[in-house]
Amino acid sequence: MESGPRRVSDVMTRAVVAVGRKALFKDIVERMEEWKVSALPVLEGDGRVIGVVSEADLLPKEEFRDSDPDLFAQLRRLPDAAKAGAMSAEELMSTPAVTVHEDATLAQAARIMAVRHVKRLPVVNAEGVLEGVVSRGDLLKVFLRADDDLADEIRRDIVDVLFPAPVEPVHIVVRDGVATLTGRVGDAALIPLAARLVQGVEGIVGVDCRLAAAEAHTR
CATH class of the missing domain: 3.30.1340.30 (Histidine-containing Protein; Chain: A;)
Known part of the structure; x- marks a missing residue:
């Protein structure tokens, strides 16, 4: 058969907004709002993806603002409680990042998203350097x-x-x-x-x- 399955490289977005590990909380929120995205890759200086900051990582700061959880609740939700006090990307990010390579099939990318419960995947090369981002919407482009x-x-x-x-x-x-x-x-x-x-x-x-x-x- 001449044509194979579509790959992530066929549908991914190559112009990607990202932040460094020292990016501050408010800067991250502003960048998400400006670019209308729900998550941002966090990069080292060479462009290597070291984590991802999503809206879910940011929400504990608002959720825990007026609450005073008991000790059991604090222990049960220790990661969220820690993120409530986080100020920078390196404190907020989920790591290691869930990523995909551009030669992965769309089915493989969809499976990763479903299993890991994420809406977007940074696309990286063999060295882990950011090449683009693929979203759920990108995967649905095949139906066009x-x-x-x-x-x-x-x-x-x-x-x-x-x-x-x-x-x-x-x-x-x-x-x-x-x-x-x-x-x-x-x-x-x-x-x-x-x-x-x-x-x-x-x-x-x-x-x-x-x-x-x-x-x-x-x-």
């Missing part, structure tokens, strides 16, 4: 692919490979990301595989596989 583009990929990479000589032409229609396949093929065992492969095409929302084996129409 044109229907004709999706149909062409299904034809080229799946149908023509699995069914090079169908009994009758296989028709592929994609509307609003839903792929419909109709036609008769010689090998019925390949029909479920075709449906699974089409569902795996990035940008496909659903599959209506109406392919049938030739013998089903000759009785």
